[in-house]
Amino acid sequence: MNVLSKVLALGALSVIAACTNNDPSALGGGGGNGGIGSIVPGSPSDPRSPAYFQQTVGDRVLFAVDQSTLSPEAQTVLQGQADWLLANPDFVATIEGHADEQGTREYNLALGARRANAAREYLISRGVAGSRLNTVSYGKERPIEICSTEECYSKNRRAVTVLTGSTLG
Amino acid sequence: MMKLLTSLFVGLTLMSAPVYAQNGPLRLELDEGIIEPLPFAVPDFVPDSPAAAQFAQDISRVVAADLTGTGLFREISSDAFISRVSSFEAPVQFADWKAINADALVTGAVNVSGQKLTVRFRVWDVFSGQELGNGLQLAGTTEGWRRMAHKVADQVYSRITGEGGYFDSRVAFVSESGPKDQRLKRLAIMDYDGANVQYMTDSAAIVLAPRFSPTGDRLLYTSYESGSPRIYVTEVGRPKPRELKTQDGTMSFSPRFSPDGRSIVYSLIQGGNTDLWKMDIASGQSTRLTNTPAIETAPSYSPDGSRIVFESDRSGTPQLYVMAANGGEATRISFGAGRYGTPVWSPRGDLIAFTKQNQGRFHIGVMRIDGSEERLLTASFLDEGPTWSPNGRVIMFTRETQGASGRASLYSVDISGRNLRPVRTPDGGSDPSWGPLQN
Structure with missing residues (x-):
């Protein structure tokens, strides 16, 4: 149990890290010219943009080894996602479930599906229509961190909410 | 074809039991755990024509690699050979193979005619000086030469172990x-x-x-x-x-x-x-x-x-x-x-x-x-x-x-x-x- 709570604490730290550590190419350009208060549409400063969702709201939640239960930190992130999705009803999302490389390919595929579904169910419980939320499991096929230590594993055990476009096209 | 061969082999084993009465036929019992790999020799198969030379050599090498790869067999290098096999039909000089401690010997011949490839081979129990199973001829295409080699190796494997092979897979x-x-x-x-x-x-x-x-x-x-x-x-x-x-x-x-x-x-x-x-x-x-x-x-x-x-x-x-x-x-x-x-x-x-x-x-x-x-x-x-x-x-x-x-x-x-x-x-x-x- 001690190990588990440590892992959970580490997971919480990583949630914060993940929010500030995204690929710069995904920022949507834009920066620099806007004065205080001006918002470049589509940039991370535009609260209606996918970039804002990804970076400020937080597009991912992390899980303990073998687990698909949502930590309090994960629930906070998902609450933010739900609020955003409710405020931006044109968007639909695919929730990608992932696992670390420990475990067989088959088990990890099933585990990734559990994680994606846990995130989806939480968003639905906060009022997001299920029809807007797809899930897919990648198991251990798409790690974002490639070292073979817990530091990387903790970031790979994730469910990522990917905005896949607007329902209005 | 496999079934026919198996029954041929079983028949032969039964028939030859008296011949091998002292030590039994050459046989690896896999269930008893193989500690020491069985030494074998595969002299290059004999080409019937210059066109068959490369195939003959390559097929022999794949047969040897298949057997060695099991960990159950150990190939004796051709450097140690006393006898050369220059004719598939000529009598085997068993004393020469015994002298280099080969327990099993595989001899063969390869014929190429256009795209058609024919391989003949025999497996020998060197100690008793007897053939293990019957000589066999396989026909295929030059393109499929590796498969022919795997089929030969499967035959050698199954004649010596009594179990099915796995090389032609x-x-x-x-x-x-x-x-x-x-x-x-x-x-x-x-x-x-x-x-x-x-x-x-x-x-x-x-x-x-x-x-x-x-x-x-x-x-x-x-x-x-x-x-x-x-x-x-x-x-x-x-x-x-x-x-x-x-x-x-x-x-x-x-x-x-x-x-x-x-x-x-x-x-x-x-x-x-x-x-x-x-x-x-x-x-x-x-x-x-x-x-x-x-x-x-x-x-x-x-x-x-x-x-x-x-x-x-x-x-x-x-x-x-x-x-x-x-x-x-x-x-x-x-x-x-x-x-x-x-x-x-x-x-x-x-x-x-x-x-x-x-x-x-x-x-x-x-x-x-x-x-x-x-x-x-x-x-x-x-x-x-x-x-x-x-x-x-x-x-x-x-x-x-x-x-x-x-x-x-x-x-x-x-x-x-x-x-x-x-x-x-x-x-x-x-x-x-x-x-x-x-x-």
């Missing part, structure tokens, strides 16, 4: 390239020894875990080409993948053929939960086999089709279970420390190979079908996904190395735990599926 696998976080995967098929690799898909979509049909004519695999994991079937000869459709909104993976090749058992993910289902391939009709909130995956049929072994975490950790092929109550068979996955029933029906994860290490192991006599054959950072050779003597699996530069490759190991060897592939490799002996 193919392996489907996933060819892997690129770094861990951008890995490209292609479905591929090759000879069991890594030769003749052919790619069946490009790397546009993730592909996983191909599975041969019982006769080797078709492959099942999982692909993300639709965006989520789904099961496809394709013919091996004419790759034209077709999705085996499941209900909308589901994901499906981990398929395996039934022994009659008419249906598949697979994992279906619905609402985050993974259960086992069965599908009739012709009608596309699916029926549910398990119904629990636990993960049920990696199903594999017993060779008679009556039972299914699979992995479930219903006890809290992944363990192995056996149930009737139609579903119903399942019996847990794994009880050791650690987590068990990817069980595969052996073609002989007596053993189950599995992946085990314990204390941060992965193992390939085997146990009896009731879970007794568990033996771990390998240990590494990550070993998984065993597949059986057609004769149930060898297991091929995926080994992945750790760290940022981690790479997946194929290995094989004897079920005795000896003879761990890499299987060479052009790029990385994973998820092997060993097909049947070819006709």
Whole structure:
């Protein structure tokens, strides 16, 4: 149990890290010219943009080894996602479930599906229509961190909410 | 052809029993555990014409490599030869082969006529000076010379061990390239020894875990080409993948053929939960086999089709279970420390190979079908996904190395735990599926 709570604490730290550590190419350009208060549409400063969702709201939640239960930190992130999705009803999302490389390919595929579904169910419980939320499991096929230590594993055990476009096209 | 040969061989063994009365015929009893490999010699087969020279040499080399690769045989280098074999028909100088301690001798001749390749060979028990089985002639094409060599080696193997061979077989696998976080995967098929690799898909979509049909004519695999994991079937000869459709909104993976090749058992993910289902391939009709909130995956049929072994975490950790092929109550068979996955029933029906994860290490192991006599054959950072050779003597699996530069490759190991060897592939490799002996 001690190990588990440590892992959970580490997971919480990583949630914060993940929010500030995204690929710069995904920022949507834009920066620099806007004065205080001006918002470049589509940039991370535009609260209606996918970039804002990804970076400020937080597009991912992390899980303990073998687990698909949502930590309090994960629930906070998902609450933010739900609020955003409710405020931006044109968007639909695919929730990608992932696992670390420990475990067989088959088990990890099933585990990734559990994680994606846990995130989806939480968003639905906060009022997001299920029809807007797809899930897919990648198991251990798409790690974002490639070292073979817990530091990387903790970031790979994730469910990522990917905005896949607007329902209005 | 195989059946005929086997019966010929059995007949000959019985007939020659009196001849070998003192020591018995040359025979490796695999179940007794082979400690000392049996020394053999394969002098280059005799070409009937200059056009056959290269084939004769190459075929002899592949025969020798097949036998040596089992770990059961040790080749005596041609440097040690006293006799040269310059004619297939000439009497064998047994004293010369005894003197260099060759227990078995394989002689052969190769004829090429246009695209047609003919191989004749004999297997000799050097100690008794007798032929082991009957001389045999195989006909094929020059293009298929490696297969002819594998067939010769299969004959030698089965005449000396009394068991079926596995050299003239193919392996489907996933060819892997690129770094861990951008890995490209292609479905591929090759000879069991890594030769003749052919790619069946490009790397546009993730592909996983191909599975041969019982006769080797078709492959099942999982692909993300639709965006989520789904099961496809394709013919091996004419790759034209077709999705085996499941209900909308589901994901499906981990398929395996039934022994009659008419249906598949697979994992279906619905609402985050993974259960086992069965599908009739012709009608596309699916029926549910398990119904629990636990993960049920990696199903594999017993060779008679009556039972299914699979992995479930219903006890809290992944363990192995056996149930009737139609579903119903399942019996847990794994009880050791650690987590068990990817069980595969052996073609002989007596053993189950599995992946085990314990204390941060992965193992390939085997146990009896009731879970007794568990033996771990390998240990590494990550070993998984065993597949059986057609004769149930060898297991091929995926080994992945750790760290940022981690790479997946194929290995094989004897079920005795000896003879761990890499299987060479052009790029990385994973998820092997060993097909049947070819006709």
